[in-house]
Amino acid sequence: AQTVTQSQPEMSVQEAETVTLSCTYDTSENNYYLFWYKQPPSRQMILVIRQEAYKQQNATENRFSVNFQKAAKSFSLKISDSQLGDTAMYFCAFMRGVQKLVFGQGTRLTINP
Amino acid sequence: DTGVSQNPRHKITKRGQNVTFRCDPISEHNRLYWYRQTLGQGPEFLTYFQNEAQLEKSRLLSDRFSAERPKGSFSTLEIQRTEQGDSAMYLCASSSNGGGGQLSYEQYFGPGTRLTVT
Numbered sequence: 001a002q003t004v005t006q007s008q009p010e011m012s013v014q015e016a017e018t019v020t021l022s023c024t025y026d027t028s029e030n031n032y033y034l035f036w037y038k039q040p041p042s043r044q045m046i047l048v049i050r051q052e053a054y055k056q057q058n059a060t061e062n063r064f065s066v067n068f069q070k071a072a073k074s075f076s077l078k079i080s081d082s083q084l085g086d087t088a089m090y091f092c093a094f095m096r097g098v099q100k101l102v103f104g105q106g107t108r109l110t111i112n113p
Numbered sequence: 114d115t116g117v118s119q120n121p122r123h124k125i126t127k128r129g130q131n132v133t134f135r136c137d138p139i140s141e142h143n144r145l146y147w148y149r150q151t152l153g154q155g156p157e158f159l160t161y162f163q164n165e166a167q168l169e170k171s172r173l174l175s176d177r178f179s180a181e182r183p184k185g186s187f188s189t190l191e192i193q194r195t196e197q198g199d200s201a202m203y204l205c206a207s208s209s210n211g212g213g214g215q216l217s218y219e220q221y222f223g224p225g226t227r228l229t230v231t
Contacts, residue, residue, distance in 0.1 A: 004155075033218055045156075045204065083179035090153050100146065100169065101206075101220060103155030 002094050003029045006104035013082055014112050020067075021077045021107050023092030029053075033095045034068065036077045039106075040088040048090070051075065079109075087111045117223035119205050125229045126195055132193045134226045140208030145188050146220060147180055148204040149173065156204055162188060194231045202227050 004025045008013040013019045026033070049057045051068050059066050065085075067076045079086055091106040118137045126132050138145050142162050148156035159178070161169045164185035174180075177195075182188040192199055206220040 023225070036223075044224040045206075047219060047221075049217065095154075095218060095220075097218075100158035100161055100171075101148075101156070106153070106155050 002102045004092055004094050004102050004104035006092055006107050008107045009064055012110040012112060015082060015084060017081055018078060018080050019109065021090050021109065023075045023104055024074065025073050025094050027094065029096050034075045035093045037091045037093060039091065040090045049077065082111045083113060084111050086089045117205055117207055117221055119178055119223040119226050121226060122224060123227050125231065127208065128230055130182055131193045132202065132217060132228065133189055133194060135205055136188045136205030136223060138199065139221055142207035142209045144208045146206045147190055150202040150204055197230045200228055200230045
């Protein structure tokens with residue numbers, strides 16, 4: 001069974017700083033997808049960024065980018081120029097095919113003014 | 114496209130009562146997923162439909178839980194004889210079969226139904 005581990009329960013940075021959230025996963029599959037989801041307080045889950053395992057190039061979405069290390073089974077999220085609206089729970093998730101998402105425990109990120 | 118909707122948003126019930134939640138996926142999304150999220154944790158998979166067929170159920174889905182998607186559109190999740198341990202946020206997500214600019218594996222989440230069992 002696949003597992004996803006986020007080793008940082010909480011992180012806090014100042015506005016405009018760069019922050020990196022860690023995620024590792026365990027799988028014997030070769031083809032899969034990885035995601036970072038954001039869940040703001042009392043609001044719904046929003047997809048931040050996705051990575052297909054067969055792509056070597058790291059995904060980027062505006063201020064968000066990932067460092068995907070397939071051999072190391074590592075998938076970290078970097079947020080540049082952090083904003084107050086980035087304050088949220090961030091979940092790393094794994095998916096094989098079009099099946100279920102397997103989520104990590106989450107990292108609570110606080111951006112301070 | 115109004116996104117995934119879930120009703121009710123909040124439900125408070127007494128232990129032993131039955132509850133039913135509804136999920137309306139994004140129009141024409143053929144896959145629908147249910148997850149459960151307890152406070153401070155990541156969501157855990159419960160079950161998954163492709164059209165009206167229930168293709169996978171987690172072992173978390175005890176015999177007190179049942180889910181249906183009768184016409185391949187909306188879905189219901191029923192919990193019978195609720196227990197305090199059922200208190201959680203129940204999330205629904207849907208994904209398309211591709212086309213129209215949407216990737217076939219992205220799951221879009223609804224706002225959830227928060228269940229409190231007293």
